[in-house]
Amino acid sequence: MDIKPLLKVTLVFTLCVIMMGAYTRLSDAGLGCPDWPGCYGMIKVPSASHELTAAKDAFPDHTVESEKAWLEMIHRYIAGTLGLMVLVILIMSLRKADAPKKLPLFIAALIVFQAALGMWTVTMKLMPIVVMSHLIGGFALFSLLLLLYLRSKPLRIPGGDAPARKLSAFALICIGVLLLQIILGGWTSSNYAALACTSLPICEGNWVDNLNFSAAFSPFQGDHPSYEFGVLDYSARMTIHVAHRIGAIITAAMLLWLAFKLITKAHSTTIRNAAWLLAGLVVLQVILGISNVVLHLPLGIAVSHNAGAALLLLTLVFINYALWRKA
Template sequence: MRTYRRLILCALGLTLLVVVFGAYVRLSDAGLGCPDWPGCYGQLSPAHAAAPILDAHAADPHGPVSLPKAWKEMIHRYLAASLGLLIIAIAALAWHHRDRPGSAPVAATLLVVVVIFQGLLGKWTVTLLLKPAIVTAHLLGGLATLSLLGWLALRAFERRRLAAGRGLAAAARLGLVLLLAQVALGGWTSTNYAALACTDFPACHGSLWPEADYANAFHVVRELGMTAEGELLSNAALTAIHWSHRLGALVAGGFLLAFGLALLRRPGAGRAGAVLLGLLAGQVALGVANVLLSLPLPLAVAHNAGAALLVLTMVWVNYRLRAGAAVSSQHAAMLRSQPARA
């Protein structure tokens, strides 16, 4: 089991790196640095494909292909492939130790399925030329991988569980759902290049309800920068995407703020509440700074990293509170079953 636990921790750290580096690749416009898959111009590395890469860059100096962008894209693929092999090893060990406490072979197998599908999404991201729906799904797949690994780590190390009522456990689940919905909106904003559709804050174009085209903003099956009918996506549609992300932040952020404060008041959950509130404050600050400073690359990548850490934190909280709620119910049932004392 020691090797199993160590591999899970390595995979967890590597997944966080892959998610953050993937955001860096996307935000630095290197997503098509190698226009084929899984290699680069049919080669194992950009070093072996330098000639066609340089030719493509010479033909279009402002295009998506250049040697630095190709290296960014391929490094991300190398990291993702290494993660896939690591997860297969984790699943094999989970089944090998399936009779031991802390092993979760079914969840580990589900993780393998998620990673295989994530690899297909990575392929389609390139071959379908950065379709927003595919790129957003790829981001969510990375967070699903991170969440499952976080759950496996908690299970493998048998972390102490917190007794809590059903209300708090239900609030933790709702908080995770709201957070994932907000992350999806953030991914949709990023993959549609709508992060700077509103350049003022807290208003947008000087209004708290700006003119927006929500109908075209959320067509899922379409090309990048185009409507479903093949016309250019308007500024009003980009505004709708951006403003929806801000409204989502208001709803999810407000709920997580209240939930974090509730954790602070719960004995034994204060540290979880403090971590959640700290990450939430940092994420809000990064979001505002990205708008006011015109999306500097380090802050934009940090905003993606903050989202990943928030998701991982809510998985941690849900793991503890869900089990705690069950323990509390069992304890109450035992008390009810005891005969009353005279």
């Protein structure tokens, strides 16, 4: 049985999980259910009067907010479905003699770890380092599934495209820079620092003198009953936001330069098309990022910004695969 169609569906499904996770987080619904994997001890959100009574008895310090609880549970349902899809991919890969074995095993291990991070996100009350790790794990899963798909579908670049391959080292640096920027974005979101600066191009006021890197980037932020809505002071959040903005400028410049060089140097239509897609996604991400600031983080644009980052990473993974694979 051909594994490629299932991998295509799984890739789309993974993007949906990433977007749903962003929607849940940005809707402040990450603690919509105070327990895991159920919700108030049930497999669905309690709604009947006896269920609400039981929920209140079991969790006297919490009030059932159905809308937020359903967002959280829908995210868990689709994440669980994704886990089953990855399990099927692993079984199919192990049964197929010529299919990769190590990569599907690693992907399966990653999704188990992702489930643990999902649990810790709730039990540790949205601790930023856990929330950010959960986000990065989703991006890593997305990228590894694409790699598995590319390995199951041989990519042929006519003539090897030597001019494009000369950019392989720079392309690898670009993917590292993008990963750092995605981590910065996750840290910004998990610390509720997205609106710490509301003016362009960097921040309002005398922001240089208020930078506080030690507080901003410490993974340990003390013991708190909950980290929902953030526990850092303004200077720390502003520092995180400024770092993310400066990182965005550097990342956009490097990725656009890579796209320009590939468009002008590559012989392969496949690589040139990927470079055009990369350039388009960078421009779109910049527009979405500016819109988040100007419009004060509207939910739809903020979720789209997360999805755009995932698609940017996927495009760079493809470009690196094409440039580094043996001719």
